[in-house]
Amino acid sequence: MRLGTYLGCLTATSLRNHQTQLRTAQTGYSPPPGLAAVQPGFAAIRCNGEIGCWANSRSADKASIVKELADLARKCSIMASVSLEPGVSKVGLLTGKTAIVTGASAPQGIGRAIALRLAQEGASVVVGDIDSTLESNEARRARRELLDELVSEIQARNGRALAVKLDVTLQEEVDACIEKTVLEFGRLDVLVNNAGTLAGSDNFLSTTPDQWESSFRVNILGPMMLSKAAIPEMRKIGGGRIINIGSTGSLGAEPGFGAYTAMKHGLVGLSKTLAAEFGADGILCNTVCPGYISTDMHNAANARLAEENHVSLEEIKAQRYANVALRDAGLPVDVANAVAYLAGPQSNYVTGINLPVTGGVPAGI
Numbered sequence: 497m498r499l500g501t502y503l504g505c506l507t508a509t510s511l512r513n514h515q516t517q518l519r520t521a522q523t524g525y526s527p528p529p530g531l532a533a534v535q536p537g538f539a540a541i542r543c544n545g546e547i548g549c550w551a552n553s554r555s556a557d558k559a560s561i562v563k564e565l566a567d568l569a570r571k572c573s574i575m576a577s578v579s580l581e582p583g584v585s586k587v588g589l590l591t592g593k594t595a596i597v598t599g600a601s602a603p604q605g606i607g608r609a610i611a612l613r614l615a616q617e618g619a620s621v622v623v624g625d626i627d628s629t630l631e632s633n634e635a636r637r638a639r640r641e642l643l644d645e646l647v648s649e650i651q652a653r654n655g656r657a658l659a660v661k662l663d664v665t666l667q668e669e670v671d672a673c674i675e676k677t678v679l680e681f682g683r684l685d686v687l688v689n690n691a692g693t694l695a696g697s698d699n700f701l702s703t704t705p706d707q708w709e710s711s712f713r714v715n716i717l718g719p720m721m722l723s724k725a726a727i728p729e730m731r732k733i734g735g736g737r738i739i740n741i742g743s744t745g746s747l748g749a750e751p752g753f754g755a756y757t758a759m760k761h762g763l764v765g766l767s768k769t770l771a772a773e774f775g776a777d778g779i780l781c782n783t784v785c786p787g788y789i790s791t792d793m794h795n796a797a798n799a800r801l802a803e804e805n806h807v808s809l810e811e812i813k814a815q816r817y818a819n820v821a822l823r824d825a826g827l828p829v830d831v832a833n834a835v836a837y838l839a840g841p842q843s844n845y846v847t848g849i850n851l852p853v854t855g856g857v858p859a860g861i
């Protein structure tokens with residue numbers, strides 16, 4: 497095996513000084529100063545529009561070279577994506593980063609897919625759930641077991657993960673989650689506010705103030721409290737990403753989803769506020785707006801609409817998906833891919849946006 501023949505790609509984080517260095521390097525062939533200082537003989541070259549580099553490594557095996565590249569990137573505070581073979585990413589875009597994902601226990605849920613996707617990119621992932629509105633203790637225990645299974649699955653793929661009990665409406669659990677994250681992984685880079693509820697989604701005149709309040713607590717207050725607790729930790733490391741999971745209900749309305757629609761619109765307001773207020777700290781905040789995604793929540797909404805309209809589930813699906821350009825529901829991983837983009841270096845200059853992941857569904861009124 498020849499040394500120095502492995503091509504890796506290095507891309508910048510939100511740390512501006514490194515961005516500048518890397519961008520400068522992109523126009524020429526000299527190594528970015530940070531890299532040169534850390535490891536003599538490490539040369540940066542331009543490759544497919546990204547920064548490429550040849551690892552002038554003393555190691556003779558692939559695994560050691562991958563590790564050296566990752567360590568090097570970490571020392572320079574840059575994110576590394578190292579590909580030794582086509583299609584095989586040994587070190588991901590989020591290597592060295594830590595992410596929190598709320599509402600991650602549902603087996604078919606978007607949160608679980610996000611946690612797996614971020615872990616696949618190399619992030620250490622803290623997964624939280626436990627809905628205190630679930631009535632039985634068994635149901636709560638089941639949520640915890642699902643979280644533990646998710647952690648085991650990530651660890652089995654050589655990832656790092658931690659499960660925490662996190663009801664996003666409880667300040668003490670929010671604070672404990674941030675504390676445990678930093679204690680376990682040393683930093684917090686990415687917060688994904690995914691937990692959500694359809695409480696108060698009904699014919700408007702049948703909904704109650706209590707339902708609206710409970711929708712507010714999960715869909716807006718939770719993300720607000722988590723963001724407030726996360727931002728000081730992100731500031732300590734020079735930046736971070738907050739990604740709120742909105743909905744097409746953030747962009748428009750369809751009948752029968754009053755509280756949900758109001759709160760998801762409000763969530764966009766929260767995202768934009770954070771984007772405006774903390775951009776100068778290198779903290780980017782965006783909203784991902786899923787359309788119809790095949791999860792327990794979506795299936796429950798379909799079942800309710802079928803019952804209310806006295807039609808079969810298949811008919812309701814046909815009616816709803818007829819409005820989708822791609823004529824089908826999406827998968828949780830489709831949303832997770834959008835989150836991975838907004839968590840990673842490819843979105844370094846993107847903040848305050850709503851990113852629809854809808855298969856082309858009109859947002860409604």
Ligand SMILES: NC(=O)c1ccc[n+]([C@@H]2O[C@H](COP(=O)([O-])OP(=O)(O)OC[C@H]3O[C@@H](n4cnc5c(N)ncnc54)[C@H](O)[C@@H]3O)[C@@H](O)[C@H]2O)c1
Pocket residue numbers: 598599600601602604605606607624625626627628639662663664665689690691692693714741742743744785786787788789790791792793794
């Ligand atoms: N599935 C869709 O079609 C769809 C469409 C648009 C937006 N969304 C949004 O995507 C996100 C995930 O939805 P999903 O479809 O995976 O739903 P889901 O019901 O499968 O999962 C939601 C998760 O949030 C958790 N949760 C609820 N209240 C909580 C609380 N107080 N604290 C902590 N966790 C809590 C639940 O336990 C559950 O694990 C939600 O914000 C939802 O509004 C989903």
